[in-house]
Amino acid sequence: xxxxxxxxxxxxxxxxxxxxxxxxxxxxxxxxxxxxxxxxxxxxxxxxxxxxxxxxxxxxxxxxxxxxxxxxxxxxxxxxxxxxxxxxxxxxxxxxxxxxxxxxxxxxxxxxxxxxxxxxxxxxxxxxxxxxxxxxxxxxxxxxxxxxxxxxxxxxxxxxxxxxxxxxxxxxxxxxxxxxxxxxxxxxxxxxxxxxxxxxxxxxxxxxxxxxxxxxxxxxxxxxxxxxxxxxx
Amino acid sequence: xxxxxxxxxxxxxxxxxxxxxxxxxxxxxxxxxxxxxxxxxxxxxxxxxxxxxxxxxxxxxxxxxxxxxxxxxxxxxxxxxxxxxxxxxxxxxxxxxxxxxxxxxxxxxxxxxxxxxxxxxxxxxxxxxxxxxxxxxxxxxxxxxxxxxxxxxxxxxxxxxxxxxxxxxxxxxxxxxxxxxxxxxxxxxxxxxxxxxxxxxxxxxxxxxxxxxxxxxxxxxxxxxxxxxxxxxxxxxxxxxxxxxxxxxxxxxxxxxxxxxxxxxxxxxxxxxxxxxxxxxxxxxxx
Numbered sequence: 001x002x003x004x005x006x007x008x009x010x011x012x013x014x015x016x017x018x019x020x021x022x023x024x025x026x027x028x029x030x031x032x033x034x035x036x037x038x039x040x041x042x043x044x045x046x047x048x049x050x051x052x053x054x055x056x057x058x059x060x061x062x063x064x065x066x067x068x069x070x071x072x073x074x075x076x077x078x079x080x081x082x083x084x085x086x087x088x089x090x091x092x093x094x095x096x097x098x099x100x101x102x103x104x105x106x107x108x109x110x111x112x113x114x115x116x117x118x119x120x121x122x123x124x125x126x127x128x129x130x131x132x133x134x135x136x137x138x139x140x141x142x143x144x145x146x147x148x149x150x151x152x153x154x155x156x157x158x159x160x161x162x163x164x165x166x167x168x169x170x171x172x173x174x175x176x177x178x179x180x181x182x183x184x185x186x187x188x189x190x191x192x193x194x195x196x197x198x199x200x201x202x203x204x205x206x207x208x209x210x211x212x213x214x215x216x217x218x219x220x221x222x223x224x225x226x227x228x229x230x231x232x233x
Numbered sequence: 234x235x236x237x238x239x240x241x242x243x244x245x246x247x248x249x250x251x252x253x254x255x256x257x258x259x260x261x262x263x264x265x266x267x268x269x270x271x272x273x274x275x276x277x278x279x280x281x282x283x284x285x286x287x288x289x290x291x292x293x294x295x296x297x298x299x300x301x302x303x304x305x306x307x308x309x310x311x312x313x314x315x316x317x318x319x320x321x322x323x324x325x326x327x328x329x330x331x332x333x334x335x336x337x338x339x340x341x342x343x344x345x346x347x348x349x350x351x352x353x354x355x356x357x358x359x360x361x362x363x364x365x366x367x368x369x370x371x372x373x374x375x376x377x378x379x380x381x382x383x384x385x386x387x388x389x390x391x392x393x394x395x396x397x398x399x400x401x402x403x404x405x406x407x408x409x410x411x412x413x414x415x416x417x418x419x420x421x422x423x424x425x426x427x428x429x430x431x432x433x434x435x436x437x438x439x440x441x442x443x444x445x446x447x448x449x450x451x452x453x454x455x456x457x458x459x460x461x462x463x464x465x466x467x468x469x470x471x472x473x474x475x476x477x478x479x480x481x482x483x484x485x486x487x488x489x490x491x492x493x494x495x496x497x498x499x500x501x502x503x504x505x506x507x508x509x510x511x512x513x514x515x516x517x518x519x520x
Binding site: 076096106 | 395398399401402404405406408409410411412413414415416
């Protein structure tokens with residue numbers, strides 16, 4: 001579904017953050033990226049989504065090269081990216097956020113929004129509220145719902161539980177697992193690395209912008225060396 | 234007490250006119266994050282365009298204002314594409330300074346073309362209405378009514394249309410907008426057209442209210458900017474509220490200071506707001 005090969009990227013005039021990273025996500029897989037701060041996990045998602053340009057390497061979606069496409073083109077091609085922060089339009093209402101999530105494909109919007117309200121009743125209750133007034137957990141659910149409304153082929157999640165309470169974190173994991181069970185391929189960066197790897201099909205460990213290890217999620221989570229070095233266990 | 238009421242009425246009517254170009258200035262700021270100081274001269278351009286259409290082509294007032302909107306929107310877009318957008322990599326301050334230069338060029342082009350004489354629209358003279366010792370001109374009410382209708386149309390556009398909501402989304406978070414298939418660049422250009430077009434209409438309205446000359450817009454630049462700052466740069470409702478308050482403030486000031494010092498209200502407002510409440514009345518950008 002998603003193939004990332006030898007990706008080199010960085011921000012303007014800074015050194016390379018990614019130094020040849022390769023990642024694959026198959027159909028229906030939940031794949032988690034873990035690693036220390038500064039490893040390039042979030043940058044990788046930004047490059048894959050098109051927000052940061054790649055200097056070298058390739059990004060393929062369903063075998064099609066999208067490396068030179070803009071973020072707008074990639075959104076239309078089927079990528080949905082839930083950023084860690086500023087992932088909703090704070091000055092717009094919940095209903096307006098959901099409406100704008102359908103911007104690239106403005107058909108059957110009422111039905112699509114109704115299905116989101118059915119799936120996440122908290123959004124229906126808050127539909128008139130400004131997004132900036134939502135709690136952290138509600139905001140993440142809104143961001144996730146907006147991504148789903150694009151009917152993506154590939155979902156990118158950047159630390160969806162960052163800053164959430166334990167209860168909200170648990171609820172959000174349920175949401176992510178629900179999407180995985182629907183067969184939606186997901187590439188996720190997650191601060192609760194151990195828990196994320198345990199429910200992932202596969203995982204990648206990134207260190208200093210390079211691939212350090214990869215394997216099945218539960219196996220990586222159980223690897224004593226990986227736990228000691230990166231997972232605090 | 235009557236003087237105070239009269240000043241408030243005059244202030245509201247004047248503020249309604251300042252509000253239109255202030256909305257244009259703040260809309261452009263919300264999306265492109267720079268203050269376009271060419272707004273004053275663009276307002277004058279709109280005033281002259283509407284005046285030409287009204288007095289030379291014989292168009293009625295409303296079509297003349299629509300013509301001013303289209304012409305100034307086209308001029309604003311051309312200026313943005315040819316000059317200002319090329320300077321954006323150098324930062325907002327550079328673009329703002331360049332917009333001052335563009336304003337001076339425009340103003341002198343108008344002076345060259347039309348001279349410095351005062352010009353007035355072809356309107357019937359009407360006697361002021363008097364009630365409870367107060368006086369209101371029918372023409373003032375008509376221009377304020379048009380201004381209110383324009384404000385309502387802009388609010389409805391931003392609140393209820395898909396493209397208006399996209400403009401607000403791009404103003405809020407351009408990166409996120411791109412992730413949902415919105416083209417921030419295209420939407421920014423539409424905002425420039427809307428903002429400068431509104432400025433042109435604002436200039437035309439001010440021309441209906443009084444005579445025009447090539448400096449008309451420049452004289453209004455300070456109250457327009459002060460209105461946008463007071464309301465909170467980037468906030469359309471803020472620009473309207475700020476304009477009404479500036480209008481009232483200026484008129485009330487005439488009760489205690491000579492008219493020459495009326496512009497002190499705008500200066501003082503900018504100074505106080507930036508010192509004590511930099512976000513303005515409406516806090517943050519909420520176009």
